[in-house]
Amino acid sequence: DKDMVFGKLRLRSEGSSGGHKGLQSIIEALGTDQFHRLKIGVGHDDQKIPTDSFVLQKFSADEEEKLPQVLKQAQNIVTEWIKKTEIFSRGIVGAERRQPWRRAQRGGPSRKDIQ
Secondary structure, three states, X not given: OOOOOOOOEEEEOOOOOOOOHHHHHHHHHHOOOOOOEEEEOOOOOOOOOOHHHHHHOOOOHHHHHHHHHHHHHHHHHHHHHHHHHXXXXXXXXXXXXXXXXXXXXXXXXXXXXXX
């Protein structure tokens, strides 16, 4: 994300593309902006350079040095998010196995369908 300082990380569960063409393409393909994404700041203080040129240039020496740590933090965030999502999903699936009428709350078979 060019509007965030280099190395800042932000996990979002929804939102617009914010002018990011790749993200806009994903939103259009899915037909929704309701999906999780991890934003990684690349900064863009020099407004003299057009954004498309800025994002295609190499990282500075300072950024190169910090990049492994930023990517490790990103990996940790995604790993934790996946773990929490798996636990949440297992809870829903487990509840549906014990109490199948819960599926009706999500548009599945109703309680009378399972009797």
